[in-house]
Amino acid sequence: MTDIKKLLEEKGVKVIGYSDIGVKINEFDSWISDELFTFLVNNQLNRYLFNVFMRVGSLEIDDWPFNMDLLISNKIKEKVKESFIKKFVCGSCGQILLNEVSVNIGKIDDLQEIECPNCKIKFDFNYKSLEDSFIISKRxxxxxxxxLASRDVIKIRYIKHCPSCRDKKIFDKLDEKDLDLKCNKCNNFLNLNRDYSFNDNFLSYCLMRRGGEWFEWYVYKLCSYMHEEVDHNILIEVEEDGIKKELEIDVIGRDDDKLTIYECKDTKNKSDWKDFESLPYLTEKFENVKIVNSYDSNRKVLQKISELCNQEIINIKGSDLEDNFMGVEPTILRLKSKEWPYNNNGVKSFSKLANEKKLDIIHILLEEINFNEESTESLFAFIKIAEDNPNFIEFLSNNDQTVILEKMKIAKEKIESKELKNFKDRDFSCNIINFMKIVITTIEKDKLLEEFSISDIFNICQDTLKGDLGEDLIDEAYNYYDTFFSIFNDEIGNLNTNNFFSFFDAILPILNRYNSWNKKTETFQKIRKIASYLDRDRTNNLVLKLKENISTYSWSVNWEIVEICKKIYNNVDRDYKKEIKDILRIMSEVDEEKSNTYAIDGLKKIF
Ligand SMILES: [Zn+2]
Ligand SMILES: [Zn+2]
Incomplete structure (x- = not known):
């Protein structure tokens, strides 16, 4: 039994089980459910139109009366906060120059040009300068x-239909040969139609019923990003004046031992009292009962509910629904939480948001980040989403990237000042390092190197390694070096000499600092790659460094060292040639067979 059911029973509520709809929702294919939810939550008009389809009870838009109430743009505008259709209106004559579905418009920052055919005026526009449009055309x-089809929520089939002999054929896909539109029975021209249907029984059922059952599923999904645990469509048995009856709890959320009940209403104006008959019982039993509407609620109905329940009940309007559960504010709140599962819910809810909202969140967090105690949570939240969305930098504007680099400068100062080392909160120090790591891996290299030299970046690494930071933090800092390697390693050939040498100078002192053999081997691999490009002094220094811990390495590191020795033998001064022989001699005597073989092989190659 789940904790929710346990808590219900503790409160003396007898749980019968899931209602019929509850069972159907449980059987709803989880992939399709998630795809549909992602689509619906992305834009409020998506949800509105889904409701229209369900109300009409058909996906065949060819038969739709486009003058129906539900599709009148001014009426939609009253109920729906945002649209995925964008328009551009001529500022001079008011002509609509563009009415386009947003996925077809392109990146948020791209500037495009449009000309008014009446006034011949040219306008520049980008995504942000477009207005919402609620004009629902067949297109x-x-x-x-x-x-919806690309998300596998619906399937499209093609029907060839002969109007004269009524022969009918259905195709899942249309190949070129199927485009022959002559009936092979009577040689008449065929009609070709598309046939849309849901890919899941639960959705087909809702469509057939023309009901609002899907809305309960939707609220349940929304709540799953909000609470520690959620459940839905639970039938309970209550006794009133000696008569037992069943009531249904639409959606229920649990946080610790606190329960929140949601009554879902997908009714438009017609709400009558019957829809809410379980409310007086629920409000008597539970402290937190909320009504969630698909549309805006009817004030008279709400008044009546308050009277019957003897209290005001929190009512979430349809137009506030997504903002309430997964908007910018609740998502930031959860991202900042350090408690499981709320922080994870925040990351998941962020990933479902439309790009504009993601950007809003990133802007708010960046604004707050100042690498002080007050902004610890914002820094934590920023790192969470950056780690979870490695591509998020791609939709940041140039200006955003500049802001991030400015923040990186502040972080650098913090690291260089002694403040960080004295900072009590070790997590916070780790977060600064993680922030730098994210910036280094995500900001374009050219841009990064304009502001920071390679040695700058390495110095920051070095500084984080100094001081009494504790073992874990040193591990974090090691990761940071790795990041640095991974960005510059492939391009060593393209670095200018100064950058290249500073890259080497930075690596050399840390050769022995990696704690795991794997990491050590990787570092020596890097050195092997660059060894033959070094100047004589640096090559000499490298030899001394190689010799430092020579009898302590594993065979895999030793193999790298032998290869390095072979590469650089001719580029070092005489004294250092001796050192190389010494290295190989020592290695041939260590108590490890593979290493001995490599070393002897290396000695042979050199002579
Ligand atoms: Zn015009
Ligand atoms: Zn025919």
Whole structure:
């Protein structure tokens, strides 16, 4: 039994089990469920139109009356906060120059040009300068269905139909040969139609019923990003005046031992009292009961509910729904939480948001980050989303990247000042290092090197390694070197000489500092790659460094060292040639067979 059911029973509520709809929701294919949810939560008009499809009870938009109430743009505008259709209106004559589904418009920052055919005025626009449009054309709806099809929520089939002999054939895909539109029975021209259907029984059931059951599933999904545990459509048995009856809890969330009940209403104006008959019982039993509407709620109905329940009940309007559960603010709040599963819910909810909202969140967090105690949570949240979305930098504007680099400068100062070492909160120090790591891996290299020299970056690494930071933090700092290697390693050939040498100078002192053999081997691999490009002084120094710990390495490191020795033997001064022989001699005597073989082989190659 789940904790929710346990808590319900503790409160004296008898749980019968899932209602019929509950069972159907449990059987809803989880992949399709997640794809559909991602689509619906992305934009409020997506959810609105989904509801329209369900109400009409058909996906066949060819038969739709486009003048129906539900599709009148001014009425939609009253109920829906945002649209995925964007328009550009001529500032001079008011002509609509563009009415386009946002996925077709391109990147948020791309500047495009448009000319008004009436006034011949040219306008520049980008995504942000477009207005929301609520004009629902057949083209918009077919784009909408295409998107659902690309997410596997619906399947599209093709039907060839002969109007004269009524022969009918159905195709899952249309090949070129199928484009022959002559009936092979009577040689008449065929009609070709698309046939849309849901890929899952639960959705087909809702469509057939033309009901709002899917909305309960949707609220349940929304709540799953909000609470520690959620459940849905639970039937309970209550006794009133000696008569037993069943009531249904639509959605229930648990945080610790606190329960929140959600009553879902997908009704439009018609809400009658019957829809809410379980409320007086629920409000008497539970402290937190909320009504969640798919539309805006009818004030008279709400008043009646308050009277019957003897209290005001929190009512979430349809237009506030997504913002309430997964908007910018609740998502930031969860991202900042250090408690499981809320921080994870925050990361998941961030990943579901439309790009504009993701950007809003990133901007707010960046603004707050100042590498002081007050902004610890913002830094933590920023790192969480950056680590979870390695590509997030791609949709940041140039300006955003500049801001991030400015923040990196502040971080650098913090690291260089003694402040960091004295900082009590070790997690915070780790976060600064992680922030630097994210910046280094995500900001374009050219841009990064404009602001920071390679030795700058290495100095920051070195500084984080100094001081009494504790074992864990040193591990973090090691990761940081790795990051540095991974970005510059492939391009060593392209670094200018100064950068290249500073890269080497930075690596050399840390040769022995990696704690695991794997890491040590990797570092020596890097040295092997660059060894033959070094100047004489540096090559000489390398020999001394190689000799330092020579009898302590594993065979895999030893192999790298032998290879390095072979490479550089001719580039070092006479004294250092001696040192190389010494290295190989010592290695041939260590108590490890493979290493001995390599060393002897190396000695043979050199002479
Ligand atoms: Zn014009
Ligand atoms: Zn025919």
């Amino acid at each position: 918009v709806l077919s784009e909408y269905l295409e998107q």
